[in-house]
Amino acid sequence: MSSISNNEIKRIRSLQQKKFRDESGLFVVEGEKMVAEALASAFSVESVYRKEEIGEEAMKKISSLSSPSPVLAVVRKPSDIAPDSVAELDRLIGKRGFYIGLDSIRDPGNLGTIIRIADWFGADAVFASADTVDIFNPKTVQATMGAIFRVKFHYVSLPMLSERILNASGKVYGTFLDGRNIYSRELETGDNSPVMVVTGNESEGISDQVGKLVSDRLFIPPFPSDRQGSESLNAAVATTITLAEFRRRIIKA
């Protein structure tokens, strides 16, 4: 039954490791819905493997999931994932736009969730620091629930990008424990200038390097606002609240 060679199985399995994804420029998506979205997207799908064609045993071998789905595709990464000149950064941010900056997000599931949120809130692009986890990590890809095929995503130097945004009369927002209450601040929405909301690392928050380029330091108040003992919010949750508030201002207006 199996119409897949051992070498092919080995090659697909190797894509679970970043090294081989980088070398080949390929990554894996799994599941009917995800594969359908890949095929309908601008991404180039190299090959599709179905359980009824290659057999259950082969499917188990090439899948990264504990219960393999009926279909898996090998997909080519977009070529513009890591822009390599200032001119290219300037072109990407343009004269206006609403962007998300990710400063060293380490958890693959968190990154996937944030991509999904970025899709929901219609971010024009997501810019991640080079030390952010790989977006083509299988866990991240699956956690995006298909948003990976809709959201523009680039690895950049976040300090350099922040400078370009400020240079274009834009704003860089970040949340800090000593920031100012997001609910009472005026917020630029990105309609007239480029605006980026930066999300910090899960445990360290926003790095000093990026922090000193943040033009508006925001704070998400707990409730009641003087309460003690609460952990800070996780990266995906803080991003959610911040983006919802930016978008609410426009929806409400």
Place this chain on the structure above:
Amino acid sequence: MSSISNNEIKRIRSLQQKKFRDESGLFVVEGEKMVAEALASAFSVESVYRKEEIGEEAMKKISSLSSPSPVLAVVRKPSDIAPDSVAELDRLIGKRGFYIGLDSIRDPGNLGTIIRIADWFGADAVFASADTVDIFNPKTVQATMGAIFRVKFHYVSLPMLSERILNASGKVYGTFLDGRNIYSRELETGDNSPVMVVTGNESEGISDQVGKLVSDRLFIPPFPSDRQGSESLNAAVATTITLAEFRRRIIKA
């Protein structure tokens, strides 16, 4: 070095399974911070195990984590986790309060994240349907980051509780794709009557049984609000946006 018997190791390991947690009334927490919070809380801590006392090998055996932390505690579950009379439900909701209802949340990590959010937003209690995942699941406990020791939590019949809230002139809120824009609705904050915000199951949303008792159907608009192709939000993210909006109304006011 080991000052822990094989029987004890077996007993602690068994607490990774719900069956044994239910039988013994005990659960496990791991990590310096979590154990410190347990000790400082109203929860009764049965025993504490430290790596330097029982040895690294024993620690590996009793831990549910891939890299065991230096300390683990066995903690007694609170006795009021499952109220069993209408009078008890009425007492728990009282005359006012801001509550979260969880309708069949299945993912342990999601539940932990929601408990952490409930803590951040100062919910007076979280009420979960009986088929919601066990809050004492090790993954859930760890994902709460200690919020499990601060947030009141009960397993209930959510339809019955919803009836009691409506009976007390309260409101039951839920988010639905055909609900009304949360940003333009008047929202009761729980200061004058009991208010519950219900979060639905990760894939099915709010059940029909609970849905028909929701007094106010809300909708979280994507952006732009007419855009197509976006997945719905995950349970923790939808809960975050909804709770943030309820709390913003008070903070802003």
